[in-house]
Amino acid sequence: MNFLLPQGIGDSVWALHKLRSAAKLLDADSVAVHLNFCPPLNSVQSRALDFVKRFPFVDSASMLPILIHGDKSIDDDGHYIYIPDGWTHYCGLEYYAMMPNGPLERGTRLEDWLPQFDIDWTTAQQFRFEQDELDYAANFKRTVGEYCIFYLGPFRGNMFEGHNRGSLWGHDDWAGLGRLIQENLNLKIVVVGADYDIEYWNYMMAPTLAKSKQRPWMNLIGELPIANTFAICKGSRFVISYQSGIGIFSSYLQVPTGIFWRPKGNSISPDVYLSFEESMASAWTRPDMLTEGKHLPLIYGRHDPEYIMNEILTRGW
Numbered sequence: 001m002n003f004l005l006p007q008g009i010g011d012s013v014w015a016l017h018k019l020r021s022a023a024k025l026l027d028a029d030s031v032a033v034h035l036n037f038c039p040p041l042n043s044v045q046s047r048a049l050d051f052v053k054r055f056p057f058v059d060s061a062s063m064l065p066i067l068i069h070g071d072k073s074i075d076d077d078g079h080y081i082y083i084p085d086g087w088t089h090y091c092g093l094e095y096y097a098m099m100p101n102g103p104l105e106r107g108t109r110l111e112d113w114l115p116q117f118d119i120d121w122t123t124a125q126q127f128r129f130e131q132d133e134l135d136y137a138a139n140f141k142r143t144v145g146e147y148c149i150f151y152l153g154p155f156r157g158n159m160f161e162g163h164n165r166g167s168l169w170g171h172d173d174w175a176g177l178g179r180l181i182q183e184n185l186n187l188k189i190v191v192v193g194a195d196y197d198i199e200y201w202n203y204m205m206a207p208t209l210a211k212s213k214q215r216p217w218m219n220l221i222g223e224l225p226i227a228n229t230f231a232i233c234k235g236s237r238f239v240i241s242y243q244s245g246i247g248i249f250s251s252y253l254q255v256p257t258g259i260f261w262r263p264k265g266n267s268i269s270p271d272v273y274l275s276f277e278e279s280m281a282s283a284w285t286r287p288d289m290l291t292e293g294k295h296l297p298l299i300y301g302r303h304d305p306e307y308i309m310n311e312i313l314t315r316g317w
Contacts, residue, residue, distance in 0.1 A: 001028035004088065004095040006068060007035045009048045009226070009245025013123065013252065014100040014110060014284055020057050021117040026096065031057055034064040034095060041065075044196055048245070051226055054128045066090050068099060078267065078275040079105050085114055100284075107277035110284045121286045124252035129231055137231035144218065147188035148181060149233050149250070150174065153242030155199035161269055163243040163262040168301035171204040177240065177305035179214045184309060187237060188218060192229050192246065195222035238317040240308065243281075251285055251295055256317040258296035258308055266301075 001023065005015045012035060023031050033052050037045040041063055052061045073081040082099040089095070103113040111119045141147075152174060158164045178189045191201065198221045209217060224232070230249060233239055238256040241247025247259035261281040267273045277283075281297035282290060289295040293315040298308065 001026065001030060002032050002034055002093060002095040004034050004036065004064065004066070004068075004090075004097040005052070006082075006099060006101055007037055007045050007048055007063075009051050010248035010284075011101055011245075012048045012052050013245070013249055014104065015098040016052065016055060016058075017110060017119050017121070017123045018100075018114055018117040019098065020120060022096065022098065022114070023057070025117065030059045033058050033061040035061065036066050036068045037063045038067060039065050043194070047194065047226070051245075054227065055123070055126055056128065057126070064090065064095075068097075074272060074274055077106075078273045080274070104280050104283050105276040107279035107283055121288075124249060124254075127230070127253075129227060133225075133227050133231045136228055137235050140232050141235045144188050144190070146186075147190045147218075147236055148185075149236045149239040149241075149246075150178070150189055150191045150217075151193055151239070151241040151244060151246040152191060152197065152200050152205060153193075153244065154197050155203065157242065158200055158204070163260060163268055164300050165262070165268055165270065168262070168266075169260065171200075171208045173305055174205060175208050175212055175214070177308055178209075178217060179212065180305055180309040181312070182214055184313065185237070188215075190218045190232065190236070191221055192224065192233070193221040194226075198222050238312065248284065251289055254286070254289065254294065256294040256296075256315065257289075258298050258311070260298045260300050263299050263301055 005012045035048055046063055049061055052058055069080045069082050075081055082102040083097055085097055085099055087094060088097050100110060100113050158167055181187050201219060201221050233250045233255055234253050236255060239247055239250040240258045243260055247257050251257040261278060262268050264275055264278045267275050278299060282295060285295045296311055
């Protein structure tokens with residue numbers, strides 16, 4: 001049976017939490033996941049393809065050239081309008097669309113989306129790490145010692161569009177947070193990301209750190225496959241992340257995580273009004289991560305390095 005999911009790592013894993021229940025109730029004899037993309041296909045749009053293949057209940061995964069929303073598909077409140085959940089057709093084939101983004105962007109809890117399907121909060125624990133990836137992470141920790149993970153995000157997402165458009169949280173804030181972590185916890189700062197994230201590091205972060213007196217950070221941007229990245233995230237003390245699959249999946253791996261969202265009313269787009277509810281920053285989170293204080297929702301422009309450091313210390317990360 002064909003399932004249509006959104007293309008991102010975070011987006012797709014939200015849907016995966018209910019996919020097995022959906023497949024069971026819909027009498028699917030197999031699960032073929034199709035992630036949407038807008039042609040031409042590139043590495044950014046296909047970033048979740050290998051990721052979803054790592055779940056044992058997914059029999060196959062591929063990319064499908066179909067739009068699930070567009071810049072003109074925005075309601076009066078500034079929310080994307082996605083294709084409806086449920087059956088849809090494309091090029092003569094039938095797909096069951098699962099689009100959790102729409103409800104989440106409006107602040108609806110993930111378990112309340114498609115309530116006819118049960119949610120499995122242990123989905124991330126079913127991700128198949130290969131033994132060499134686990135060995136890499138174990139050796140990494142032996143070599144590096146105690147560390148935390150930073151995911152800075154892409155250049156455009158920090159400058160021109162996306163949740164940190166206009167640099168509400170800038171490279172000086174990252175440097176300040178890193179300095180506080182080193183002074184208070186004596187942790188190594190490890191920076192991760194895909195090859196398309198290196199621009200922000202090269203142009204903004206590296207020059208800032210070169211002028212500072214703090215200990216060097218370890219830059220692994222573009223150096224690791226996504227499974228290795230998640231393996232070292234799993235072994236970290238905590239993760240601080242731009243709004244992305246790295247922070248979302250780290251939280252699902254039960255790693256203490258701080259993750260940023262843009263303030264409500266401040267558009268993520270410079271061209272149209274597009275704004276998500278701030279409650280989305282935790283609407284997708286495992287309930288036990290919230291009750292145990294392991295999930296820290298952050299808002300760009302509101303929470304500064306001192307706030308984050310105080311929360312890390314207070315929560316015992």
